[in-house]
Amino acid sequence: MSSATMKVERREFLKGAAAGATGLVIGFYLPNPLEARASAAAVPFAPNAWIRIGTDDTVTLVIDKSEMGQGVMTSLSMLIAEDLECDWKKIRTVFAPAAKEYANPVFGMQGTGGSTSVRGMWTPLRTAGAQAREMLIAAAAGKWGVDKGVCRAEDSQVIHTQTKERLSYGSLAEAARKLPVPSDVKLKDPKQFRIVGKAMKRLDAADKTCGRAEFGIDVRQPGMLHAVVARCPVIGGKVASFNADKARAVRGVKHAVQISSGVAVVADNTWSAMQGRDALEIKWEEGPNAALTSAAIGKMLEEGAGKPGGAVARKEGDVTAGFASAAKKIEAVYQAPFLAHATLEPMNCAAQVRADGCDVWAPTQFQGVNQMTAAKIAGLKPEQVNIHTTYLGGGFGRRAEQDFVIEAVEISRATGAPVQVTWSREDDMQHDFYRPASYSRFEAGLDAEGWPVVWSNRIACPSIMSRFFPGSVKNGLDESSVEGAADLPYAIPNILVDYQLTETGIPVGFWRSVGNSQNGFFSECFVDELAAASGKDPYEFRRRLLQKAPRHLAVLELAATKAGWGEALPAGQYRGIAVLSSFGSYVAEVAEVSVDKKSGEVRVHRVVCAVDCGRTVNPLTIEAQMQGAIVFGLTAALKGAITINKGRVEQGNFDDYQMLRMTEMPKIEVHIVPSDQPSSGIGEPGTPPIAPAVCNAIFAATRKRIRRLPIRSEDLV
Amino acid sequence: MAIQFTLNGKAQSVDVDPKMPLLWVLRDTLNLTGTKFGCGMALCGACTVHIDGEAARSCVTPVSEVARKKVTTIEGLSADLSHPVQKAWIELDVPQCGYCQSGQIMSAAALLAKKPRPTDAEVDDAMSGNICRCGTYQRIREAIHRAAQMHAAPRRQKGLPETKAKKPGETAAMTPHEPATVGTAAGGAE
Numbered sequence: 029m030s031s032a033t034m035k036v037e038r039r040e041f042l043k044g045a046a047a048g049a050t051g052l053v054i055g056f057y058l059p060n061p062l063e064a065r066a067s068a069a070a071v072p073f074a075p076n077a078w079i080r081i082g083t084d085d086t087v088t089l090v091i092d093k094s095e096m097g098q099g100v101m102t103s104l105s106m107l108i109a110e111d112l113e114c115d116w117k118k119i120r121t122v123f124a125p126a127a128k129e130y131a132n133p134v135f136g137m138q139g140t141g142g143s144t145s146v147r148g149m150w151t152p153l154r155t156a157g158a159q160a161r162e163m164l165i166a167a168a169a170g171k172w173g174v175d176k177g178v179c180r181a182e183d184s185q186v187i188h189t190q191t192k193e194r195l196s197y198g199s200l201a202e203a204a205r206k207l208p209v210p211s212d213v214k215l216k217d218p219k220q221f222r223i224v225g226k227a228m229k230r231l232d233a234a235d236k237t238c239g240r241a242e243f244g245i246d247v248r249q250p251g252m253l254h255a256v257v258a259r260c261p262v263i264g265g266k267v268a269s270f271n272a273d274k275a276r277a278v279r280g281v282k283h284a285v286q287i288s289s290g291v292a293v294v295a296d297n298t299w300s301a302m303q304g305r306d307a308l309e310i311k312w313e314e315g316p317n318a319a320l321t322s323a324a325i326g327k328m329l330e331e332g333a334g335k336p337g338g339a340v341a342r343k344e345g346d347v348t349a350g351f352a353s354a355a356k357k358i359e360a361v362y363q364a365p366f367l368a369h370a371t372l373e374p375m376n377c378a379a380q381v382r383a384d385g386c387d388v389w390a391p392t393q394f395q396g397v398n399q400m401t402a403a404k405i406a407g408l409k410p411e412q413v414n415i416h417t418t419y420l421g422g423g424f425g426r427r428a429e430q431d432f433v434i435e436a437v438e439i440s441r442a443t444g445a446p447v448q449v450t451w452s453r454e455d456d457m458q459h460d461f462y463r464p465a466s467y468s469r470f471e472a473g474l475d476a477e478g479w480p481v482v483w484s485n486r487i488a489c490p491s492i493m494s495r496f497f498p499g500s501v502k503n504g505l506d507e508s509s510v511e512g513a514a515d516l517p518y519a520i521p522n523i524l525v526d527y528q529l530t531e532t533g534i535p536v537g538f539w540r541s542v543g544n545s546q547n548g549f550f551s552e553c554f555v556d557e558l559a560a561a562s563g564k565d566p567y568e569f570r571r572r573l574l575q576k577a578p579r580h581l582a583v584l585e586l587a588a589t590k591a592g593w594g595e596a597l598p599a600g601q602y603r604g605i606a607v608l609s610s611f612g613s614y615v616a617e618v619a620e621v622s623v624d625k626k627s628g629e630v631r632v633h634r635v636v637c638a639v640d641c642g643r644t645v646n647p648l649t650i651e652a653q654m655q656g657a658i659v660f661g662l663t664a665a666l667k668g669a670i671t672i673n674k675g676r677v678e679q680g681n682f683d684d685y686q687m688l689r690m691t692e693m694p695k696i697e698v699h700i701v702p703s704d705q706p707s708s709g710i711g712e713p714g715t716p717p718i719a720p721a722v723c724n725a726i727f728a729a730t731r732k733r734i735r736r737l738p739i740r741s742e743d744l745v
Numbered sequence: 746m747a748i749q750f751t752l753n754g755k756a757q758s759v760d761v762d763p764k765m766p767l768l769w770v771l772r773d774t775l776n777l778t779g780t781k782f783g784c785g786m787a788l789c790g791a792c793t794v795h796i797d798g799e800a801a802r803s804c805v806t807p808v809s810e811v812a813r814k815k816v817t818t819i820e821g822l823s824a825d826l827s828h829p830v831q832k833a834w835i836e837l838d839v840p841q842c843g844y845c846q847s848g849q850i851m852s853a854a855a856l857l858a859k860k861p862r863p864t865d866a867e868v869d870d871a872m873s874g875n876i877c878r879c880g881t882y883q884r885i886r887e888a889i890h891r892a893a894q895m896h897a898a899p900r901r902q903k904g905l906p907e908t909k910a911k912k913p914g915e916t917a918a919m920t921p922h923e924p925a926t927v928g929t930a931a932g933g934a935e
Contacts, residue, residue: 097842097879229838236843237834238826239779239819243844246778254773279762297773298782299765372783372791372878373844421781421844422878453784648838652884656841659880682788682876690872693882 076156077129085198087114089121092130094140094393096423098711099649102231110223111157113181126395126415138396143611143709158213167203168195227648244391244418247378252446254298255439256305259290262314262675274307287438298450317533317675325532329467332488332530339505341514342525350482350522354473358561363736364546366670367463373421374456377436380446385412391420393427401430405437425538454680461537464489468550478562482522488530504529512547517580518573541712544610548716552606556724567593579640583616586638590699591618604725606717611709613641617717621725628741632694640701642708654698657714663688665719750811753821763809768792770808779819779847790875793848794818800855819847830854833892841879849875853889862893
């Protein structure tokens with residue numbers, strides 16, 4: 029079996045067959061060295077879970093995070109390759125199976141989210157690379173009969189520094205696998221980095237330009253059937269009864285079965301399944317949300333924000349005394365709507381349940397939970413479930429959920445066939461776990477010189493964590509609901525941020541940048557209001573209040589300088605600025621905006637972004653993620669709203685839930701702050717600052733404050 | 746009754762419901778999964794293919810409409826990533842999640858076949874039907890101009906490349922990028 033066609037399967041790891049008999053396979057982490065030695069006969073020598081080197085010199089890296097566009101396949105490979113000293117051009121990658129060795133060190137389960145991949149894997153992957161390198165060096169030293177000290181590694185070769193002889197990694201693989209795993213390895217000094225910090229092209233670009241990259245929706249298995257599910261249009265509703273006679277009469281339809289989420293129609297192709305679904309006759313039990321409307325939800329949130337005594341997220345000084353001393357008081361209410369993820373690849377999953385095991389092929393962010401979920405439904409042990417992670421056609425938090433996996437496993441179990449369930453765009457938009465709608469009430473006081481002395485902020489919104497990680501919600505405080513608000517960086521002596529957990533009946537979930545996505549908008553616009561109330565320049569106002577927040581200050585100043593803050597713009601264009609820290613990184617953005625006086629149409633011409641994400645791993649990825657995160661946030665700011673009527677989501681497709689398109693794309697410039705701090709998140713932090721930067725620019729243009737998203741043209745004429 | 750058309754340069758016959766959209770025939774009947782499902786209503790462009798050289802949304806095209814026509818999908822654009830649009834996409838590191846990129850590339854290739862040196866406005870106009878949720882628009886725009894510069898003769902289709910050569914997440918070693926030279930000709934698929 030050649031490396032190029034190798035498959036990483038948990039089973040195969042256990043059997044030790046992953047690389048045949050002839051390669052160094054470092055594929056299975058066994059913390060106990062005795063255990064490792066005992067298993068060596070059965071399992072190819074295995075000091076860690078991420079590296080395999082074939083006798084043909086190929087280096088296969090196991091990617092244990094989901095590649096959803098954020099570039100982890102490349103970034104994580106860079107971290108391994110740096111200390112492994114391997115030839116970058118010979119790297120191959122495979123996605124990891126679900127196994128405890130691949131648990132995310134940040135949250136203890138195998139999964140991808142929270143912009144944790146590089147942060148969490150920096151040390152483990154560099155160590156993995158260094159371990160393998162040291163073993164290869166030791167193997168070469170053994171062959172030459174010299175001390176390891178005269179050998180060094182470079183470009184997948186070990187070099188005898190005195191004789192200049194070279195041995196390739198492939199030729200050393202056999203010998204290296206017999207050596208003990210070094211427990212204490214030295215990582216390279218960053219000054220010697222050859223890969224980390226360099227602009228490395230994506231490893232997946234070629235596959236993604238010829239249609240070869242396999243997404244979940246592209247999985248094809250022998251005998252596989254295609255399913256779609258009719259779900260109750262009212263969120264939380266259930267099937268009361270159904271008649272599938274007409275559905276079964278549709279050409280190609282094989283089965284119609286009830287599952288926990290609705291009625292599944294299974295056919296030999298997706299289109300027939302969709303036709304069959306249209307022919308179903310279903311009576312729904314609409315449940316408690318049958319009369320729910322966006323107006324009613326708005327009222328719940330408003331009432332929540334009106335209630336005193338919320339969970340205190342931050343308290344400094346004495347806000348009562350602060351207001352008593354203030355020369356001027358400013359109040360405002362901000363609102364943000366529910367938002368759908370709208371990954372371009374709709375939810376889907378393929379599964380095959382057998383008596384002795386289960387295979388799940390999924391574009392998933394949460395393999396660890398998928399495995400347990402599928403096992404429970406199939407009546408199996410988790411280790412009997414193989415999770416095959418595909419490429420993800422976008423994730424943004426949506427694919428951390430289990431619903432699509434549950435459906436595929438239930439349908440396969442019910443029909444006995446390998447089944448792929450595919451959601452239509454409407455299914456995807458109307459049965460999401462939405463970015464929470466949120467309501468934020470602010471009060472602040474300025475002193476006689478216009479500097480803020482007190483800041484009070486009450487937030488009401490539904491809680492993601494009380495469903496997802498209930499143990500993390502303590503005393504009514506879901507920290508994800510107040511991130512971007514409670515961590516306000518400005519020097520204000522009296523601060524109170526509190527939270528009223530307010531459930532609405534609409535399921536909510538992680539959406540790129542989570543609470544920061546709305547709280548960043550609220551806080552950074554209200555700060556701008558204070559600057560305006562004090563008659564100060566919004567950039568200078570922030571600068572003065574960030575004197576003790578050096579990383580915020582540095583990105584703020586870099587963005588402003590690169591944008592030419594204060595310099596003339598073309599007629600009709602105005603600037604707005606915002607800065608926010610999230611996921612360990614710091615981002616400031618300056619937006620250049622014009623507002624059509626007649627139509628109120630907002631046009632964003634240019635965005636200048638400055639980011640400090642610690643040590644740069646791949647500048648090309650940072651630039652791409654900032655561009656993408658800005659488009660994501662701008663789409664929401666200009667267009668995004670999921671609304672509810674009679675318990676149903678009113679939007680269904682890209683005609684009524686619109687995406688930013690090429691014609692509306694601003695020019696985006698990304699500037700990276702050089703740093704030797706630990707690398708921090710990059711997938712999400714670019715999103716929060718764009719909505720406030722744009723809204724602050726709209727204020728500069730029109731003197732009108734946008735306090736509820738999305739931005740509506742009718743509010744600007 | 747079987748419907749016959751030319752698919753990526755080869756004769757193809759399918760015996761399916763003539764109302765079935767071309768998208769699902771490609772994906773489910775012929776297992777040619779490079780063409781993507783995104784909306785089913787011609788709103789996102791993920792399903793873009795060429796029908797007799799014109800960019801078309803396969804999700805709303807009944808397969809009966811392509812009878813006796815020439816259909817080119819992303820798999821047939823080139824056999825070896827040699828189409829200037831593909832080369833430019835790789836050179837400028839365009840894809841993120843990659844899901845929309847088959848459609849983006851097919852739209853871009855159709856544009857360049859008609860307008861070898863498009864302006865920014867022409868690019869925006871031709872590409873406005875293709876959504877990229879990851880927001881790769883800036884690099885797409887740059888890559889289309891780059892492709893327009895590349896001195897590469899239009900490629901004739903060379904039959905289907907292998908579409909399922911690999912397992913999920915497997916990548917080959919980096920494709921070496923030929924240094925592109927500036928020229929005047931831009932390639933189209935047909």
